[in-house]
Amino acid sequence: MTITTSPPTLDIDPFSDEVLVDPYGFHEQLREAGPVARLSAHDAYAIGRYEQVRNALRDHDAFVSGRGVGLDDFAQEKPWRTPSLLLETDPPKHSTYRAAMGSIVNPRTVRALRTAFTGPAEKLADELVERGRFDAVTDLAEAFPLTVFPQAVGIRPGGHEHLLAYGSIAFNAVGPRNHLLEAALAAAPPTMAWIDDSCARDALDPAGFGAAVWSAADRGDIPVQDAPLLVRSFLSAGIDTTVHALGNTMHALAVHPEAWAAVHAEPGRVRFAFDEALRWEAPVQTFCRTTVTDVEIDGSVIPADAKVLLSYGAANRDPRRWGPTAHRFELDRSSGGHLAFGMGIHQCVGQPIARLEAELILGALARRAARIELDGDPVPKLNNALLGWSSLPVRVVSA
Known part of the structure; x- marks a missing residue:
């Protein structure tokens, strides 16, 4: 007979500035507290161990997304924002949208992007190495996706800076209505007007x-009124997460010179560097689910109608899965199975595009630069759901 208990309580706010800048102490506390912990700051629960986070992501019947992937419960209060058709719906509705997106983003269409993305990657790498010093966030991690991805979606030229502002709104909405979300919302009106205009058919x-x-x-695969919202899904998920992932990979390589030497010698290894960086500094740190019934996890019970934070960042450094060196960036690690792109039916549909962008720009830079190192102090970028940098000054030495 399984003996069940109430989860232990952690008196720590995962959305405090201190934790958002450096979440790893909180992650360790969460993992060591048990398979589940209660967060007193938000009357919510949290899971941080790899196996349990992965299982919850796969169990879309018990842990639903349609009640919001943030702290707000859409069943208890009317959403103040438009829910995401991909992230915040459950089957069978979600299956309709996922199938439509799968017919659009697939191996054939992603292969077709390689030619369009290669030229800009090579050009940007040439410029950066010639300069010698640059900001790996603004000049690379932001610049490259903002150059190639809007074109792939078919967004008209001009105004692409709104895409970063839109991502700030979307991902800060995962947390409480704190100063980060308030600042994003204060700047929202012109951004949302641009987004709405850009997703219209004629634009x-x-x-x-x-x-x-x-x-x-038009074929009837999705309701016509949902088309602009589904286009919007590209813009919320296809920029900020890739920007953070590229920035975090550049940070990992800059502070691990032996890893950069390895990818310079074999540029094809940037794919492994990208995966290990996704695990080590997961760009998406957390999304929420809501329980629809009491859920027992290894003896701990989460009650029905509870918000549950699934900590991708904590799971991706869980020694139970990754061993005693889980806290280290190791280029030769087998990083497959990390949760940076999620898991289950809500796994990121755009991940092959992000991988392509990383392969092209990081590979182009690796071929040209023999060394890379920090050229100043990195500046963290605070966000309720994302982990990354607002500035990452680096210096490169041409091969």
């Missing part, structure tokens, strides 16, 4: 992913 390039969404609506 999109007929050759892009956005137009393909509208074609899916």
Whole structure:
């Protein structure tokens, strides 16, 4: 017979500035507290061990997304924002949208992007190595996705800076209504107007992913009124997460010169560096689910109608899964199975595009730069759901 208990309580706020800047102490406390812990600061529960986070992500019947992937419970209060059609729906509705997106983002269409993305990657790498010193966030991690991804979606030229502001709104909404979300919302009106205009049928390039969404609506694959919202899903998930992932990978390589030497010698290894950086500094730190019934996890019970924070960041450094060196960046580690892109039916649909972008820009830089190192103190970027840098000054030495 299984003996069940109430989870222990942690008196720590995972959305405090201190934890958002350096979450790893909180992660260790969460993992060591048990398979589940209660967070007194938000009347919510949290899971930080790899196996239990992975299992919860796979169990979309008990841990639903349709009640919001943030702290707000859409069943208890009317959403103040438009829910994401991909992240915040459950089957069978979610299956409809996922199938439509799968017909648009697939191996064939991603292969077609390689040619379009390669030229800009090579050009940018040339410019950065020639300069010698640059900011790996603003000049690379932001610059490259903002150059190639809007074109893939079919967004018209101009105004692409709104994409970063939109990502700030979307991901800060995962947390409480703190100063980060308030600041994002204060700057929201012009950004949201630009987003709405950019997702309209007539505003999109007929050759892009956005137009393909509208074609899916014309075929009856999705409701016509949902087409602009599904196009919007590209813009919320396709920029900020990739920006943070690229910035975190550059940080990992800059502070591990032996790893940069290895990818310079074999640029194809940037794919492994990217995966290990995704594990080591997961760009998406947490999303929430809501229980629809009492859920027992290894003897701890989460009650029905509870918000549950699934800590991807804690799971990705769990020694139970990754061994005693889980806290280290190791290029030769087998990082497969990390949760940076999620797991289960809500696993990131755009991850092959992010991987392609990383392969091209990091590979181009690795071929040209023999060494890379920090050229100043990195500046953290606070966000309720994302971990990354607002500035990462580096210096490179040409090969």
